[in-house]
Every structure is written in C-alpha cells, then in structure tokens.
Amino acid sequence: xxxxxxxxxxxxxxxxxxxxxxxxxxxxxxxxxxxxxxxxxxxxxxxxxxxxxxxxxxxxxxxxxxxxxxxxxxxxxxxxxxxxxxxxxxxxxxxxxxxxxxxxxxxxxx
Amino acid sequence: xxxxxxxxxxxxxxxxxxxxxxxxxxxxxxxxxxxxxxxxxxxxxxxxxxxxxxxxxxxxxxxxxxxxxxxxxxxxxxxxxxxxxxxxxxxxxxxxxxxxxxxxxxxxxxxxxxxxxxxxxx
Numbered sequence: 001x002x003x004x005x006x007x008x009x010x011x012x013x014x015x016x017x018x019x020x021x022x023x024x025x026x027x028x029x030x031x032x033x034x035x036x037x038x039x040x041x042x043x044x045x046x047x048x049x050x051x052x053x054x055x056x057x058x059x060x061x062x063x064x065x066x067x068x069x070x071x072x073x074x075x076x077x078x079x080x081x082x083x084x085x086x087x088x089x090x091x092x093x094x095x096x097x098x099x100x101x102x103x104x105x106x107x108x109x110x
Numbered sequence: 111x112x113x114x115x116x117x118x119x120x121x122x123x124x125x126x127x128x129x130x131x132x133x134x135x136x137x138x139x140x141x142x143x144x145x146x147x148x149x150x151x152x153x154x155x156x157x158x159x160x161x162x163x164x165x166x167x168x169x170x171x172x173x174x175x176x177x178x179x180x181x182x183x184x185x186x187x188x189x190x191x192x193x194x195x196x197x198x199x200x201x202x203x204x205x206x207x208x209x210x211x212x213x214x215x216x217x218x219x220x221x222x223x224x225x226x227x228x229x230x231x232x
Contacts, residue, residue, distance in 0.1 A: 046222055
C-alpha cells in the first residue's frame with residue numbers, strides 16, 4: 001500500500017487561508033468517505049482534526065474544514081493563526097481493510 | 111481522563127525482539143478497536159497494525175507482516191506489539207492509537223498515546 005501524496009510544505013500569513021491536498025487512488029481516498037486529518041506539533045502525538053472527510057470532532061475549531069473530490073481530499077484552514085503551525089497528515093481506509101497515511105505537510109505561518 | 115500510555119521501547123540489536131505495551135484508562139477498552147502507528151525520526155506516520163475489540167480480527171502493514179504480532183488483554187486494559195526480527199528500518203516512535211470506528215469516528219484514530227521510542231542498532 002503506497003502512501004497518500006501530500007505537498008511537503010505550505011505556508012500562509014496570519015488571517016489567510018491555506019489548503020493541503022491528499023491524493024490517493026480509487027482503492028483508498030476515492031473509494032471511501034473515510035478520510036481523516038491529523039495535526040502534529042513537534043515532539044507531540046498527533047491529534048484528530050477531521051474525520052469522514054469533512055466532520056470535526058468536538059473541540060476542534062471550525063476554522064478547519066475538509067472536502068473530497070475524486071481521489072483527492074483536502075484540508076482547509078481559514079483565518080490562519082500562529083498555533084496552526086504544525087505538520088498535517090491525512091489518512092484513509094483502504095480496500096484491503098488497512099489504513100494508509102499521507103507523507104505529511106509542514107505548515108509554516110509566516 | 112481518557113489516556114493511553116506506551117512502554118517497552120529501547121535499544122535492540124538487529125535481529126532482536128522487543129515487546130511494546132499500551133495501558134488504557136478512562137474508557138471501556140474492551141469495546142474499542144486499537145492500532146499501532148509508528149514514526150521514524152524526522153519522517154511521517156506509518157500505520158502498523160489493527161486489532162478488533164475482541165481480538166478476532168487483525169491486520170498488518172506489509173512492512174511488518176510475519177515479524178510483528180499485535181494482541182490485547184481486555185481484562186488488563188492493555189494492548190501489545192511483539193516485534194521480532196527487528197531491522198534498522200523499524201527504528202521509530204511507536205504510538206498506540208484508539209480506533210473510533212465503533213464510536214463516532216469511523217476509521218479514524220481519535221486518541222493517541224505519547225509514544226515509545228524503539229531504536230534498532232548494533
């Protein structure tokens with residue numbers, strides 16, 4: 001199972017919006033609405049930010065939103081804040097009943 | 111407080127074995143599926159293994175299949191990962207992660223431990 005494809009880095013200024021893409025295949029991202037997104041600060045464990053493509057767990061800011069089109073899922077962060085600077089990973093359920101992560105995207109808030 | 115605490119990491123020689131443990135608290139462990147996820151130094155996350163709430167269904171990543179064994183003891187609220195024939199490329203922080211599939215978060219990892227470091231080196 002190959003890793004999902006994410007851009008290595010993205011950046012934005014405070015208050016702006018950014019979007020991180022996550023591209024897979026019809027056997028994972030495109031085949032199921034089970035894409036989730038995780039935020040990881042340096043030295044910390046990942047935190048669930050989005051599940052089932054576009055749903056936010058309780059306590060996650062509504063500045064975070066998710067979507068999917070075909071084999072590509074996206075995470076959008078609006079109103080960028082300094083504390084959003086972190087690594088972001090997508091994950092998907094796969095046709096072999098396993099899970100796969102993206103390679104990760106480093107978000108820099110300028 | 112819902113919590114997962116991993117232990118058992120350390121330095122091991124190539125070809126050696128190690129057993130990781132994950133102690134769960136603050137929730138009904140026996141009703142949740144569980145996973146192991148690892149992260150090599152400076153690298154991304156890699157899903158390693160999944161076990162159903164009863165332990166009857168198990169999956170592994172191809173990279174560890176045949177070498178690693180996941181198990182659980184619901185009476186002890188504990189998850190385990192037995193790692194044999196370890197290689198340098200198994201060096202990583204190993205996280206246990208609760209699977210939200212049966213509880214609100216389908217196929218997502220909703221709770222993570224703090225991780226335990228495994229270093230495979232001679």
